[in-house]
Amino acid sequence: MIYLELLWSFIQIGLFSIGGGYAAMPLIQRQVVDLHPWLTMTQFADIMAIAEMTPGPIAINSATFVGIQVGGLPGALVATIGCVLPSCVIVMTLAYVYYRFRGLTMVQGVLAGLRPAVIAMIASAGISLIILSFFGQRELPADLSGVQPIPVLIFCAALVILRKWKVNPIYVMAGAGLISIVVYSAF
Secondary structure (H helix, E strand, O other): OHHHHHHHHHHHHHHHOOOOHHHHHHHHHHHHHHHOOOOOHHHHHHHHHHHHHOOOOHHHHHHHHHHHHHHHHHHHHHHHHHHHHHHHHHHHHHHHHHHHHOOOHHHHHHHHHHHHHHHHHHHHHHHHHHHHHHHOOOOOOOOOOOOOHHHHHHHHHHHHHHHHHOOOHHHHHHHHHHHHHHHHHHO
16 A cells, blocks of 8 residues: 555656756655655655755655655655656657657647757757856856856867867867866866
């Protein structure tokens, strides 16, 4: 019975935690501390801290850790499956709908409309990373002062290598990382 409760609780969490792992925390707390007194608030806080430190999505890590606490290894499997199942079903349904109706002009129109938004989101993330790397802060300073010359030089060199010699980007990233480690460990 505990496994069915775990499964149902984490299906609900997986279905309604839109916005990532931090958005899932209140839902997880409500399920595992308030509705089902599986954990105390202290245990819940400890599990959240471990879930944040562990590589991977916070919601899935939390589900696994809560499942271990409540039902051992089978509980961890059931809770993790419950957390992942709703998104898998939604993605598979969308993939089926796309596969079935991809030839329709309306679907092609929707996809054509989404392309600029996807490009803008990728460009925004890239620009944010460049600003963080060049200025050491998340926002562009008003006077553009405080530019760090080493990251700018590494970026320009990598860009030239990529464009002029068409080197594999993985090698360029690894080389830029190694150069950064050497340069910053020397200072």
